[in-house]
Amino acid sequence: MATTRKIEVYSAGCPVCEETIELVNRIACPSCEISVLDMNDPAVAARARALGVRAVPAVTIDGTLADCCVGRGVDEAALRAAGVGQPLP
Numbered sequence: 001m002a003t004t005r006k007i008e009v010y011s012a013g014c015p016v017c018e019e020t021i022e023l024v025n026r027i028a029c030p031s032c033e034i035s036v037l038d039m040n041d042p043a044v045a046a047r048a049r050a051l052g053v054r055a056v057p058a059v060t061i062d063g064t065l066a067d068c069c070v071g072r073g074v075d076e077a078a079l080r081a082a083g084v085g086q087p088l089p
Contacts, residue, residue: 002062004031009034010044010058027079028085029084031086053065061084066078
């Protein structure tokens, strides 16, 4: 059983991206391991494309694109529904 939830925020450094980073950090729990990835890095952009990221900001949770990021923006309710902010047992 995993002891952490790996959360990756794909960002281009824009104000909306910064708001998403702040949101994820605000609602994260001790079980959340957060990484902010720069979409200006070609390797990061390639990984994002492979995961289905089509717009930034985008959030993946344990390697899966969060529902809130599929074809639309990030929202707190969808992140919480995906487990962000909920400690693992």
